[in-house]
Amino acid sequence: MEKPDRAATSATTTVAFSVLTKPTGAVCNLDCKYCFFLVKEKLYPGSNFRMSDDVQESYIRQMLKSQSGPEVTVAWQGGEPTLMGLDFFRRSIELEKRFREPGTKVLNTMQTNGVLLNEEWCEFLCENNFLVGLSLDGPREMHDAYRVDKGGQPTFHKVLRSARLMQKHKVDFNILTTVHAANGEHPLEVYRFLRDEVGTQFIQLIPIVERINERGEVGNQEGSRVTDRSVKPDQWGRFLITIFDEWLRRDVGKVFVQMFDAALASWVGAPPAMCIFSETCGDAVALEHNGDLYSCDHFVEPKYLLGNIQSQPLVQLVASAPQRRFGADKRDTLPRYCRECEVRFACHGECPKNRFILTPDGEPGLNYLCAGYMAFFKHIDHPMKIMAELLRRGRYADEVMGILAAEEAKLAQAVARAGRNDPCPCGSGRKVKRCHGAPAVS
Ligand code: SF4
Ligand code: SF4
Numbered sequence: 074m075e076k077p078d079r080a081a082t083s084a085t086t087t088v089a090f091s092v093l094t095k096p097t098g099a100v101c102n103l104d105c106k107y108c109f110f111l112v113k114e115k116l117y118p119g120s121n122f123r124m125s126d127d128v129q130e131s132y133i134r135q136m137l138k139s140q141s142g143p144e145v146t147v148a149w150q151g152g153e154p155t156l157m158g159l160d161f162f163r164r165s166i167e168l169e170k171r172f173r174e175p176g177t178k179v180l181n182t183m184q185t186n187g188v189l190l191n192e193e194w195c196e197f198l199c200e201n202n203f204l205v206g207l208s209l210d211g212p213r214e215m216h217d218a219y220r221v222d223k224g225g226q227p228t229f230h231k232v233l234r235s236a237r238l239m240q241k242h243k244v245d246f247n248i249l250t251t252v253h254a255a256n257g258e259h260p261l262e263v264y265r266f267l268r269d270e271v272g273t274q275f276i277q278l279i280p281i282v283e284r285i286n287e288r289g290e291v292g293n294q295e296g297s298r299v300t301d302r303s304v305k306p307d308q309w310g311r312f313l314i315t316i317f318d319e320w321l322r323r324d325v326g327k328v329f330v331q332m333f334d335a336a337l338a339s340w341v342g343a344p345p346a347m348c349i350f351s352e353t354c355g356d357a358v359a360l361e362h363n364g365d366l367y368s369c370d371h372f373v374e375p376k377y378l379l380g381n382i383q384s385q386p387l388v389q390l391v392a393s394a395p396q397r398r399f400g401a402d403k404r405d406t407l408p409r410y411c412r413e414c415e416v417r418f419a420c421h422g423e424c425p426k427n428r429f430i431l432t433p434d435g436e437p438g439l440n441y442l443c444a445g446y447m448a449f450f451k452h453i454d455h456p457m458k459i460m461a462e463l464l465r466r467g468r469y470a471d472e473v474m475g476i477l478a479a480e481e482a483k484l485a486q487a488v489a490r491a492g493r494n495d496p497c498p499c500g501s502g503r504k505v506k507r508c509h510g511a512p513a514v515s
Contacts, residue, residue, distance in 0.1 A: 090356040090391045093370045096124035097152040098362040103186050106219040107253060107281045107302050113373050124362040133168040135387040140177060148182045155189040159197055166201055187235030188228060195242035205246040207236055211256045211263035218255030236271055248273045253281035254301060257308040260315040268328055277331045280304045282427050282441055293374055297429045310445030314452045321456055326471030339419040340457040341464055349424040355400020358391055366390050368399045371426045408436040416450035
């Protein structure tokens with residue numbers, strides 16, 4: 074899972090890093106069918122899965138004392154962090170006040186399923202300027218397909234209620250939508266629902282790719298088959314493209330889709346602010362309830378355990394050779410097919426956890442979602458170039474909407490003047506009758 078979308082933190086080491094902290098470990102009050110966290114409970118048999126006061130204090134102290142930047146992010150994640158209860162978070166705020174360096178601002182973020190949020194929670198979150206990530210997979214039937222509680226009951230109504238409560242209390246929140254078999258064919262319905270009915274301006278889209286290993290188990294990064302719930306590569310591409318086209322027509326500058334912002338950064342030549350699209354990674358570690366630190370939230374597995382922050386300093390673990398290697402491997406293990414890819418600058422092979430298929434010439438390590446990303450990044454090239462140029466000139470990216478509308482109008486006039494068998498003025502190489510002059514499909 075991603076953390077709510079804001080800047081990463083930095084450390085007094087030369088390594089800038091962020092920590093996703095799981096105070097209840099993998100424990101959650103829901104039983105989402107695609108959740109990879111639940112199987113992680115097996116890592117800690119007999120544990121009560123509650124972060125102790127000692128670990129909490131050690132984490133906050135180390136996080137705040139290791140910073141040299143003006144802002145530090147304390148990111149709470151699950152499992153379901155609200156299961157810790159409000160007092161745990163009240164204490165965190167007190168610890169932050171105690172350990173914060175003068176002049177340092179602390180941003181608290183929390184990723185939640187929203188089920189436990191009530192008036193008291195929302196007052197707390199607002200007072201303390203939390204940025205909340207709320208998990209919602211679209212309209213009722215798409216959300217409830219997989220996001221069910223321990224009794225298998227739907228949760229949509231509870232999540233929507235918590236979104237309304239947060240709006241009432243002016244809590245700053247994003248929507249995190251996972252894309253899977255149940256909503257993958259309905260991009261516009263999902264996007265319009267989030268924009269128009271939920272009324273959110275900030276959206277994160279996460280593809281569900283659940284690998285199955287040779288023993289038929291799901292949950293670790295093993296195996297080259299995926300579950301039926303997983304989004305398909307071309308479906309993922311179409312999902313992104315369809316939403317992008319709608320966003321480009323009317324929402325640039327009004328709705329913020331994290332993936333589109335990251336892509337624009339790549340076209341501008343800036344860091345994409347999403348680890349999956351960076352050349353290397355390794356700067357977003359995961360902290361378990363007992364202080365164990367892992368290479369990444371997606372690699373909470375014994376072989377990626379870096380150590381425990383109560384016996385070794387957090388910054389040392391993040392800067393350790395194994396962790397630097399983990400991050401560099403994202404770049405160094407790219408197959409040739411990716412190294413020679415024309416959209417590598419934006420994709421960088423996406424996340425290593427999804428690299429388990431063969432390239433067309435048989436090399437292992439290609440991303441399962443490659444076909445989707447390839448289609449998406451090629452599709453957005455022209456508008457991204459326009460937006461990047463606007464930004465370089467100190468103008469606003471939303472001017473792209475007017476520029477493209479004018480281009481479309483000009484093309485429509487040229488098509489109207491052309492004969493049906495002429496080459497299409499768009500430059501596709503097809504005849505007008507098979508391209509922009511073809512009858513509209515209803
Ligand atoms: S493995 Fe790397 S790219 Fe993938 S989620 Fe973890 S930090 Fe990000
Ligand atoms: S689009 Fe495919 S080939 Fe290109 S960098 Fe991404 S995963 Fe590799």
